Amino acid sequence: MLEVDVRHDFPGFQLAAQFEAPGGVTALFGRSGAGKTSIVRAVAGLLEADRACVRIGETVLEDTEARKRLSIPARRIGYVFQEPRLFPHMSVRANLTYSKATDQIDQVVEMLGIGDLLERRPAGLSGGEAQRVAIGRALLSNPRLLLLDEPLAALDDARKAEILPYLERLRDEADVPILYVSHSVSEIARLATTVVALKAGQVVRVGPAAEVLSDPDVAPVIGIRDAGALLSARVVRHHDDGLSELVCSGGTLWLPAVGATVGTDVRVRVEAQDVMLAQTRPAGISALNILPATVLAIREGEGPGVMVQLAAGQDRLLARVTRRSANAMGLADGWSGFAVVKSVAVASGNVSGAV
Amino acid sequence: MMDWLGPEEWQAVALSLRVAIVATVASLPLGIAVAWVLARKRFPGHALLNGLVHLPLVLPPVVTGYLLLIAFGPQAPLGAALEAMRLGVAFRWTGAALAAAIMAFPLMVRAIRLSLEAVDPGLEEAAASLGASRLRVFGTITLPLMAPGILTGAVLAFAKAMGEFGATITFVSNIPGQTRTVPSAIYAFLQMPGGEASAWRLVIVSIVIAMGALLASELLARRVLARIGGRDA
Numbered sequence: 077m078l079e080v081d082v083r084h085d086f087p088g089f090q091l092a093a094q095f096e097a098p099g100g101v102t103a104l105f106g107r108s109g110a111g112k113t114s115i116v117r118a119v120a121g122l123l124e125a126d127r128a129c130v131r132i133g134e135t136v137l138e139d140t141e142a143r144k145r146l147s148i149p150a151r152r153i154g155y156v157f158q159e160p161r162l163f164p165h166m167s168v169r170a171n172l173t174y175s176k177a178t179d180q181i182d183q184v185v186e187m188l189g190i191g192d193l194l195e196r197r198p199a200g201l202s203g204g205e206a207q208r209v210a211i212g213r214a215l216l217s218n219p220r221l222l223l224l225d226e227p228l229a230a231l232d233d234a235r236k237a238e239i240l241p242y243l244e245r246l247r248d249e250a251d252v253p254i255l256y257v258s259h260s261v262s263e264i265a266r267l268a269t270t271v272v273a274l275k276a277g278q279v280v281r282v283g284p285a286a287e288v289l290s291d292p293d294v295a296p297v298i299g300i301r302d303a304g305a306l307l308s309a310r311v312v313r314h315h316d317d318g319l320s321e322l323v324c325s326g327g328t329l330w331l332p333a334v335g336a337t338v339g340t341d342v343r344v345r346v347e348a349q350d351v352m353l354a355q356t357r358p359a360g361i362s363a364l365n366i367l368p369a370t371v372l373a374i375r376e377g378e379g380p381g382v383m384v385q386l387a388a389g390q391d392r393l394l395a396r397v398t399r400r401s402a403n404a405m406g407l408a409d410g411w412s413g414f415a416v417v418k419s420v421a422v423a424s425g426n427v428s429g430a431v
Numbered sequence: 432m433m434d435w436l437g438p439e440e441w442q443a444v445a446l447s448l449r450v451a452i453v454a455t456v457a458s459l460p461l462g463i464a465v466a467w468v469l470a471r472k473r474f475p476g477h478a479l480l481n482g483l484v485h486l487p488l489v490l491p492p493v494v495t496g497y498l499l500l501i502a503f504g505p506q507a508p509l510g511a512a513l514e515a516m517r518l519g520v521a522f523r524w525t526g527a528a529l530a531a532a533i534m535a536f537p538l539m540v541r542a543i544r545l546s547l548e549a550v551d552p553g554l555e556e557a558a559a560s561l562g563a564s565r566l567r568v569f570g571t572i573t574l575p576l577m578a579p580g581i582l583t584g585a586v587l588a589f590a591k592a593m594g595e596f597g598a599t600i601t602f603v604s605n606i607p608g609q610t611r612t613v614p615s616a617i618y619a620f621l622q623m624p625g626g627e628a629s630a631w632r633l634v635i636v637s638i639v640i641a642m643g644a645l646l647a648s649e650l651l652a653r654r655v656l657a658r659i660g661g662r663d664a
């Protein structure tokens with residue numbers, strides 16, 4: 077259990093964020109300037125906030141009311157910064173063992189795939205390698221909490237794709253709660269257990285990832301082009317024509333070859349702009365995924381579009397349609413119809429292991 | 432070299448080396464501390480401290496020497512107290528070392544401060560978050576990364592101390608065997624009829640020592656840089 081309450085006045089910016097998270101990966105999400113990094117720095121003790129209360133389980137790291145404040149080293153927070161911040165005058169091995177908290181580095185080295193780098197110097201590493209070493213170094217300090225502050229932001233897409241699976245392993249194998257800062261909704265969709273949506277220093281919404289990401293009120297924070305819901309699904313069969321068959325609570329999904337074995341639970345991110353709505357079950361249409369759905373909420377934006385939240389079985393979907401279509405179809409709370417998703421619209425990066 | 436240099440000349444060279452080495456080594460810890468305070472701390476009086484440190488660089492050396500004489504002379508309270516403890520510096524080689532250290536201090540602090548400002552505070556944050564105490568962060572991260580600047584500062588200070596003349600001769604005079612360093616000796620030989628040969632030999636020695644110090648520091652700096660900036664060896 078992680079409890080954070082941070083208030084701080086910056087010149088021209090007020091941070092007042094409070095949230096609780098159950099463990100696993102808690103993602104702090106928001107545009108740049110929303111206050112994500114300030115929160116993380118306050119948790120680590122690097123920012124002395126005007127008022128702060130930070131607890132991890134039973135341990136109070138800081139409580140300004142009670143005049144209690146642990147020093148940075150005493151907090152035992154593993155902080156992975158945007159840049160790797162490896163010590164340039166030490167080998168990778170010396171970086172990993174700097175904290176002296178443990179010399180059992182084999183397991184971490186194996187998990188992060190950095191065994192071949194141990195005797196090298198940081199200056200000779202690629203960005204992705206250096207960031208993996210930084211994650212390992214933080215992990216080996218035996219932290220109470222791991223802070224990952226946009227660890228992928230400085231990397232190109234190929235390096236991101238290289239590291240994401242390691243972060244998923246970290247979430248699933250290392251028994252450490254993680255506070256993950258990002259402005260990339262696809263990273264969060266893959267990794268987060270809990271999402272804290274932030275806007276201008278305030279918490280807009282906290283909750284399980286699937287709930288927050290499918291909330292039409294959060295969509296403006298995410299950006300309407302990036303908004304999209306998470307579906308839980310199970311891989312049923314890989315077909316010869318390159319499609320995978322999955323079941324979710326609302327029906328069957330056909331997706332381009334999913335990289336998970338049959339029987340695995342996965343989460344699938346479906347972007348709102350890829351979802352069409354139909355009053356009757358469409359026939360003679362190329363889209364393969366047609367799920368019965370009921371409207372739960374409609375949110376009008378400033379532009380020509382509206383964001384529609386739907387229930388498809390137990391799962392939630394978001395659809396972005398024009399206001400004109402919404403009026404023509406008489407969309408309203410309780411409307412029943414069908415959600416249509418093109419298979420190819422769901423890229424492999426949008427399918428990830430279940431949390 | 433013992434044969435080539437006369438006993439008086441040799442005496443001056445040995446004394447200069449002793450004065451310069453003691454001045455450099457003894458002021459190095461203080462130089463690092465002052466550089467750290469100037470680079471990392473903001474406080475009222477910051478500009479004053481900075482000015483004070485740099486003052487000997489811009490004051491006429493004679494003025495610095497005279498102020499030292501006023502403070503540490505046998506008649507001054509501080510000087511008298513030190514004399515009583517047998518720690519008096521006036522007209523002794525230790526006084527020459529003190530004068531040299533003060534004159535060299537701005538150069539030393541400047542070089543160290545520059546290198547300290549180049550150390551990424553982010554690395555120190557990272558070390559602290561890994562559980563390192565302030566002392567350990569300084570010893571294992573800050574100090575090794577500023578080593579090239581410390582080296583440069585020490586070499587500059589050594590060279591300056593070797594060549595210091597004005598403040599030294601004003602403060603501790605020009606006593607053979609006690610305070611007659613190489614520059615003072617060259618000056619004295621040039622005042623003496625027939626002293627040019629001795630002066631020349633000391634000029635050559637000065638050049639050799641200065642070049643040697645520069646070359647040694649260059650070599651060391653390369654090794655240190657290779658170690659800290661290091662790509663794979």
